[in-house]
Amino acid sequence: GAVVSQHPSRVICKSGTSVKIECRSLDFQATTMFWYRQFPKKSLMLMATSNEGSKATYEQGVEKDKFLINHASLTLSTLTVTSAHPEDSSFYICSAPGVAGDIDTQYFGPGTRLTVL
Amino acid sequence: GQNIDQPTEMTATEGAIVQINCTYQTSGFNGLFWYQQHAGEAPTFLSYNVLDGLEEKGRFSSFLSRSKGYSYLLLKELQMKDSASYLCAPMDSNYQLIWGAGTKLIIKP
Numbered sequence: 001g002a003v004v005s006q007h008p009s010r011v012i013c014k015s016g017t018s019v020k021i022e023c024r025s026l027d028f029q030a031t032t033m034f035w036y037r038q039f040p041k042k043s044l045m046l047m048a049t050s051n052e053g054s055k056a057t058y059e060q061g062v063e064k065d066k067f068l069i070n071h072a073s074l075t076l077s078t079l080t081v082t083s084a085h086p087e088d089s090s091f092y093i094c095s096a097p098g099v100a101g102d103i104d105t106q107y108f109g110p111g112t113r114l115t116v117l
Numbered sequence: 118g119q120n121i122d123q124p125t126e127m128t129a130t131e132g133a134i135v136q137i138n139c140t141y142q143t144s145g146f147n148g149l150f151w152y153q154q155h156a157g158e159a160p161t162f163l164s165y166n167v168l169d170g171l172e173e174k175g176r177f178s179s180f181l182s183r184s185k186g187y188s189y190l191l192l193k194e195l196q197m198k199d200s201a202s203y204l205c206a207p208m209d210s211n212y213q214l215i216w217g218a219g220t221k222l223i224i225k226p
Contacts, residue, residue, distance in 0.1 A: 044216040105162050
């Protein structure tokens with residue numbers, strides 16, 4: 001099946017620094033990728049839709065200047081958390097749409113756990 | 118608005134059967150997904166229903182009633198490794214998945 005990877009899997013950083021998270025589709029091309037964040041015991045929240053070759057589409061309430069998204073190629077999207085603060089600590093997950101048999105589904109990356117001190 | 122309702126937590130015994138219910142309200146409907154999520158990991162795809170009825174896949178089955186805005190995930194012959202959160206995610210008219218908080222399933226020996 002299709003595989004989506006994320007790097008790093010875990011990052012700890014100081015408040016005020018920027019952190020870049022990479023999402024790669026390993027064996028298929030993804031013109032669109034999705035970025036989610038998940039707080040403990042809470043649902044996945046869609047942050048933005050990353051579009052190859054054009055600007056990302058952000059969900060209401062998500063600061064585009066704080067969460068920079070770049071979809072550099074058909075297999076790579078990056079999320080940069082700029083000037084990170086402790087409240088940005090969360091589990092960030094990316095996904096890419098694909099097909100499993102006849103079903104349109106989402107392939108999720110393993111997630112990146114960000115801890116901001 | 119869009120809304121997903123699932124029980125927060127359920128407990129079941131190893132070897133038994135458990136049914137996790139989900140009711141939803143979405144703007145349009147393009148099918149419903151069930152995902153499994155182990156603690157600290159990303160969700161993994163379990164099933165997809167777009168037509169009414171029961172879809173069986175091994176130990177897991179999923180049911181959909183579009184008119185009632187209702188789905189359930191049925192897990193048979195429960196194993197300890199089935200302890201996880203189960204996420205019901207309908208897809209709206211924009212093909213966007215709407216996520217609830219999931220149901221935490223605890224399996225006891």
